[in-house]
Structure formats: structure tokens, C-alpha cells
Amino acid sequence: MMNVNMEVSLAGVTLKNPVMTASGTFGSGVEYSEFVDLNKLGAVVTKGVANVAWQGNPTPRIAETYGGMMNAVGLQNPGIDVFCERDIPFLKQYDTRIIVNVCGHTEAEYVEVVERLAAENDVAMLEINVSCPNVKEGGIAFGQKPEALEAITKAVKRVARQPVIMKLSPNVTDITEMAKAAEAGGADCLSLINTLTGMKIDVDRRCFALANKTGGLSGPAIKPIAVRMVYQVAQAVSLPIIGMGGIMTAEDALEFILAGATAVSIGTANFVNPNTTINVLEGIEAYMLNYGVRDINELIGAVHE
Amino acid sequence: MGKTRVKAKVSFHEQIASDIYSMRLQVGAMASEAVPGQFVAVYCKDGSRLLPRPISICEINEAKGELRLVYRVVGDGTEEFSKLHAGALVTVMGPLGNGYDLLDKKAILIAGGIGIPPMLELAKQLAVPKTIVLGYRDELFLNEDFEKYGEVVIASEDGKHGTKGNVLDAIAESQVTGEAIYSCGPLPMLRAVKQYGMEHDMVTQISMEEKMACGIGACLSCVCESTEVDAHSHVHNKRVCKDGPVFYAQEVTL
Structure with missing residues (x-):
């Protein structure tokens, strides 16, 4: 049988395959390791971690919508110290890349976490969350204005030891402007899309379904928007892209890769089936065998004008 | 063994009150893992409903590898479950959560x-x-x-x-x-x-x-x-x- 090459490179970091987890849906892998062999994943992208513990939002934090779900968890996390003492040693046991998602309210908070991670040799890359719609300060505030995004990217790059992924918000008029700003700021890689801001109303109780009123919409309902944005960004900048947004199957993942993504993240689908990452990986391999594609890199951005 | 996610066969299903249904599921070894107070996640077949529904375990029959779930129809997901006939397959993950501590007290x-x-x-x-x-x-x-x-x-x-x-x-x-x-x-x-x-x-x-x-x-x-x-x-x-x-x-x- 033909051997296929699944290895891809993101800003000089080699991944054994392009399948990774989307931040916030997989914790630090501890809970999912009961279902998934983490050794098989290209990378685990952790839930966002801040300089100190964050309480997150009140409940309900979650609401299902047609073909999707909204969350307003609000980046509850234990802070960087606990994360470094507990979660990195856990992930280190596995033969997978560790990508740490970093969140903050202010530039100084992002910088503090990134500086702290500079000493962590097992962390392969940093993903900077400037696109969470569920926190009042920071988060998306840095991700909706090109100047602010460029500035935070520069600030993070100044202290980062690992390659930096800027995670882009789809809640903007023109995502290519944001991608260019991140590139101008020195980003090494982009990931997109984060969730779309949405709202659900409980008509029986006549109230908001989420305590936070609004939440981030994810799941297959948003996939066409995400594929479109990955395609647009791939045309606009030369940075590698991690594509995500509603990937449920290998076919979905392949859409992102063909649109220009070097790697893909599985998020909401982990809740639908904890084994989705592995199913997607195996499905991509099967597709390559079926079509006689020897190297996954041949598929990246293969569909264009 | 811990948690598993299996396709379970509905062995018996009946309505026992207005909107309340009793469903027995053949879950195999999952039944041996379950303790009182735990729950299972039951998945919808309709792809527009992504998230599993958490339903408490009503009875455990380890010998038969069976769990009994008694649930109320509160929305489209549980409505879908209520239509499952004996013999139907449904995806279930469990057992989930911790359960009660059984204390030696009245x-x-x-x-x-x-x-x-x-x-x-x-x-x-x-x-x-x-x-x-x-x-x-x-x-x-x-x-x-x-x-x-x-x-x-x-x-x-x-x-x-x-x-x-x-x-x-x-x-x-x-x-x-x-x-x-x-x-x-x-x-x-x-x-x-x-x-x-x-x-x-x-x-x-x-x-x-x-x-x-x-x-x-x-x-x-x-x-x-x-x-x-x-x-x-x-x-x-x-x-x-x-x-x-x-x-x-x-x-x-x-």
C-alpha cells in the first residue's frame, strides 16, 4: 500500500500530522485522554491560560442552536503557575506538540504569560487569544482593530521564545485587514476562526438563554463562513494558517486544507464525539489513498482562482 | 475501564406518565461501572442537535448489562428519544460523574x-x-x-x-x-x-x-x-x- 506523508510544518515547527484540537474545547487533554490517544494528534492546543486564575462567567454558559452551539464560558482557567506545574508535565508525556493558548485583559497580562512560558522548552508554539467574545476587557478588544492587533502582536513577539500564532476573530468587517495587521506585527502563524458572536432567547421564560446574554457560536453551522475566511486570508498573507470552525468530518477538514490551511483544529465536534480528532485524521489518510495523493502538502491551498 | 461510548440497543421503552418515559438500554460493560447518582450522555440522531443530553441513571442491571433511564420530554432532543422503539440503537457515553457516597446512617x-x-x-x-x-x-x-x-x-x-x-x-x-x-x-x-x-x-x-x-x-x-x-x-x-x-x-x- 502507498505511504502517505502527513507531516506539515507551521513556522518551522514540524507536526506529525495536521490535526489538532481547538482551544477551549479540549482542556489540557486530561479528560479526553480517556477516549483519545493523544500521541496520534499533530498538536494539542490548550484552553486559554492567563497570568492568574479566572473565574469565568455565570451559568448558563452554554446553549445549543440549530447545527451549532453557543458558549460564554468566559475563559475560566487556573492561571499560568498551576498550568505550568500540572498541565505541561501531563502533556509532555505524549508524543504530540504542545501549543498553549494565552489570554489576558491587558497587554501586560499577555506579556506576563508569554514571558513565563519562555522557560518552558516543551511548549512548541503560543496561540494568542485576541478574539474571545465572552470577556469584557481584553480578548476581542485586541482583535477587532488592526492597529490594536498589530500592537499586541509586536508586544508578544518581543518576549516570545516560541513561534506565535495570532487567533483571529470573524467578528470583523474584513478579516484580511486583521490578518495583514498580525503579519505586520510579526506573527509567525494565524489561526481562524474563533467563534461568531450570537444570541439565543428562551421564548418560554422570555429571557436570554446565556447568563452572559451573548455567546460565541461554533459548530457546523459556521463552517462555510470559516472556509471562506481561511481562503481570503490565504490569498492576503503569506503566513501559515490553522483552519477551524465547525469541522465534524475529514471532508470538512479537507475543505479548510484545500482553501489554504496548513493544519486544522477540531473544536465543538469533540463534544459530539470525543474521538472526532482521530476519525478526521484517519479520514484524511483514506482520502489521500483514494485519490493517490502522496503528500498532504500537495493539498494545502490547492483550490484557488 | 471507566467511561465508554457505545451504541446501545433499546430493549424496552414505555411512557409511564405525561411526558415521562422509561427506557432500558443494553450498554454492556458500562452497566458494571455505574453507581447510583451517576448519569449518561445520550446523543441525538438528528445532526442539527449536536450536544448529548445528560440523563440520570434510574436503575442498573449489571447481570443484563442494562441501564434504565427515566426522563422527561422537555425539548426536541428528549422528544426524539421518546420516539425510539425497542430494538433501536442509540449512542450513549457513560457512566459520568461521581455518584452518592453510601453512608452507614439512617x-x-x-x-x-x-x-x-x-x-x-x-x-x-x-x-x-x-x-x-x-x-x-x-x-x-x-x-x-x-x-x-x-x-x-x-x-x-x-x-x-x-x-x-x-x-x-x-x-x-x-x-x-x-x-x-x-x-x-x-x-x-x-x-x-x-x-x-x-x-x-x-x-x-x-x-x-x-x-x-x-x-x-x-x-x-x-x-x-x-x-x-x-x-x-x-x-x-x-x-x-x-x-x-x-x-x-x-x-x-x-
């Missing part, structure tokens, strides 16, 4: 509404003298199943069955006593039960409910406010799906 089981089902397996396994207090709005269900495991005391809001009022009214009227409380039901009931347990110096365990996504403790959607700093996030949010659903009443702020 017990009062206090349950209201759709909080009643998980108390049945508990009543079966809890080998101490016990009184089972069941609160209904109007229509009774499962009450006869409990009779072989202890004295059953009933409260109904309309007074048609047992004491008119709530579970605490029934406890007062029937002069129920005990040393440990096991409870499951709507939040206002849990608040009152916690208060009652404190006033009577009784060890009180309550089962919490919250909207869930992953069901295994990763997504942090279903947290409840805890009195102590939690072990996972080092804030005051325990995970209902993983650290619970059963908590000692003093662990959580209701």
Missing part, C-alpha cells in the same frame, strides 16, 4: 419531579433503614417501584396524593427522621433541603443540574459555585459533570 432520600429517577438505584443499594420522600406536582410516577426498598412518603402540590405541599411539608407531617439526606430535584427544593439538613445537623448530599456540553469535565460549561477553591481551575467553580453531579451540600453555594 437515611432520608428526598427527591422532587424528574429528580426522582436516580434515587431508585440508590434506594436499592443503600442497605440502611430509610424513608423515601417523593415530591410531585400532580401525577405520580415510579412511586410503586420504591415501595420494596423502604417507607415511601409522598407530597403533591395539588394535595391529590399524600401531603399537600412540598417534600419538607411531607417530612414534617409524617415526622420523618434520619441522620443522612440524599437529594435530587429542582434548585429551590435543593436550597430548602440544604437548609433543613443544616438545621437538623444531618449529612446532606445533593445532586446538581446544569447545561452541559462535553460531559467529561473539559469544557467548563456546567460549573456551580463552590464554597472552597476548586481543584481544577483554582477558583470557586466545581464541574457538575465531573466533580459532581453529587455534592455535599456545604460544598456548594446554592
Whole structure:
């Protein structure tokens, strides 16, 4: 049988395959390791971690919508110290890349976490969350204005030891402007899309379904928007892209890769089936065998004008 | 073995009251892992409904590899489940959560509404003298199943069955006593039960409910406010799906 090459490179970091987890849906892998062999994943992208513990939002934090779900968890996390003492040693046991998602309210908070991670040799890359719609300060505030995004990217790059992924918000008029700003700021890689801001109303109780009123919409309902944005960004900048947004199957993942993504993240689908990452990986391999594609890199951005 | 996700066959399914259904699922080895107070995540077939529905385990039959779920139809997902016939396959993940600590103390089981089902397996396994207090709005269900495991005391809001009022009214009227409380039901009931347990110096365990996504403790959607700093996030949010659903009443702020 033909051997296929699944290895891809993101800003000089080699991944054994392009399948990774989307931040916030997989914790630090501890809970999912009961279902998934983490050794098989290209990378685990952790839930966002801040300089100190964050309480997150009140409940309900979650609401299902047609073909999707909204969350307003609000980046509850234990802070960087606990994360470094507990979660990195856990992930280190596995033969997978560790990508740490970093969140903050202010530039100084992002910088503090990134500086702290500079000493962590097992962390392969940093993903900077400037696109969470569920926190009042920071988060998306840095991700909706090109100047602010460029500035935070520069600030993070100044202290980062690992390659930096800027995670882009789809809640903007023109995502290519944001991608260019991140590139101008020195980003090494982009990931997109984060969730779309949405709202659900409980008509029986006549109230908001989420305590936070609004939440981030994810799941297959948003996939066409995400594929479109990955395609647009791939045309606009030369940075590698991690594509995500509603990937449920290998076919979905392949859409992102063909649109220009070097790697893909599985998020909401982990809740639908904890084994989705592995199913997607195996499905991509099967597709390559079926079509006689020897190297996954041949598929990246293969569909264009 | 821990948690598994399997395609289970529906072996028996019946409606037992308005909107209340009883479904037996052949889950194999999952049944041997389950303890009273745990729940399972049941997945919809309709792809527009992504998230599994958390449903408490009503009875465990280890020999048959079977779980009984008794649930209320509250939305499209449970509506879909209610249409499953015997022989149908449904995807189930479990057992999830922690379950009750079975204490060697004279017990009062206090349950209201759709909080009643998980108390049945508990009543079966809890080998101490016990009184089972069941609160209904109007229509009774499962009450006869409990009779072989202890004295059953009933409260109904309309007074048609047992004491008119709530579970605490029934406890007062029937002069129920005990040393440990096991409870499951709507939040206002849990608040009152916690208060009652404190006033009577009784060890009180309550089962919490919250909207869930992953069901295994990763997504942090279903947290409840805890009195102590939690072990996972080092804030005051325990995970209902993983650290619970059963908590000692003093662990959580209701």
C-alpha cells in the first residue's frame, strides 16, 4: 500500500500530522485522554491560560442552536503557575506538540504569560487569544482593530521564545485587514476562526438563554463562513494558517486544507464525539489513498482562482 | 475501564406518565461501572442537535448489562428519544460523574419531579433503614417501584396524593427522621433541603443540574459555585459533570 506523508510544518515547527484540537474545547487533554490517544494528534492546543486564575462567567454558559452551539464560558482557567506545574508535565508525556493558548485583559497580562512560558522548552508554539467574545476587557478588544492587533502582536513577539500564532476573530468587517495587521506585527502563524458572536432567547421564560446574554457560536453551522475566511486570508498573507470552525468530518477538514490551511483544529465536534480528532485524521489518510495523493502538502491551498 | 461510548440497543421503552418515559438500554460493560447518582450522555440522531443530553441513571442491571433511564420530554432532543422503539440503537457515553457516597446512617432520600429517577438505584443499594420522600406536582410516577426498598412518603402540590405541599411539608407531617439526606430535584427544593439538613445537623448530599456540553469535565460549561477553591481551575467553580453531579451540600453555594 502507498505511504502517505502527513507531516506539515507551521513556522518551522514540524507536526506529525495536521490535526489538532481547538482551544477551549479540549482542556489540557486530561479528560479526553480517556477516549483519545493523544500521541496520534499533530498538536494539542490548550484552553486559554492567563497570568492568574479566572473565574469565568455565570451559568448558563452554554446553549445549543440549530447545527451549532453557543458558549460564554468566559475563559475560566487556573492561571499560568498551576498550568505550568500540572498541565505541561501531563502533556509532555505524549508524543504530540504542545501549543498553549494565552489570554489576558491587558497587554501586560499577555506579556506576563508569554514571558513565563519562555522557560518552558516543551511548549512548541503560543496561540494568542485576541478574539474571545465572552470577556469584557481584553480578548476581542485586541482583535477587532488592526492597529490594536498589530500592537499586541509586536508586544508578544518581543518576549516570545516560541513561534506565535495570532487567533483571529470573524467578528470583523474584513478579516484580511486583521490578518495583514498580525503579519505586520510579526506573527509567525494565524489561526481562524474563533467563534461568531450570537444570541439565543428562551421564548418560554422570555429571557436570554446565556447568563452572559451573548455567546460565541461554533459548530457546523459556521463552517462555510470559516472556509471562506481561511481562503481570503490565504490569498492576503503569506503566513501559515490553522483552519477551524465547525469541522465534524475529514471532508470538512479537507475543505479548510484545500482553501489554504496548513493544519486544522477540531473544536465543538469533540463534544459530539470525543474521538472526532482521530476519525478526521484517519479520514484524511483514506482520502489521500483514494485519490493517490502522496503528500498532504500537495493539498494545502490547492483550490484557488 | 471507566467511561465508554457505545451504541446501545433499546430493549424496552414505555411512557409511564405525561411526558415521562422509561427506557432500558443494553450498554454492556458500562452497566458494571455505574453507581447510583451517576448519569449518561445520550446523543441525538438528528445532526442539527449536536450536544448529548445528560440523563440520570434510574436503575442498573449489571447481570443484563442494562441501564434504565427515566426522563422527561422537555425539548426536541428528549422528544426524539421518546420516539425510539425497542430494538433501536442509540449512542450513549457513560457512566459520568461521581455518584452518592453510601453512608452507614439512617437515611432520608428526598427527591422532587424528574429528580426522582436516580434515587431508585440508590434506594436499592443503600442497605440502611430509610424513608423515601417523593415530591410531585400532580401525577405520580415510579412511586410503586420504591415501595420494596423502604417507607415511601409522598407530597403533591395539588394535595391529590399524600401531603399537600412540598417534600419538607411531607417530612414534617409524617415526622420523618434520619441522620443522612440524599437529594435530587429542582434548585429551590435543593436550597430548602440544604437548609433543613443544616438545621437538623444531618449529612446532606445533593445532586446538581446544569447545561452541559462535553460531559467529561473539559469544557467548563456546567460549573456551580463552590464554597472552597476548586481543584481544577483554582477558583470557586466545581464541574457538575465531573466533580459532581453529587455534592455535599456545604460544598456548594446554592
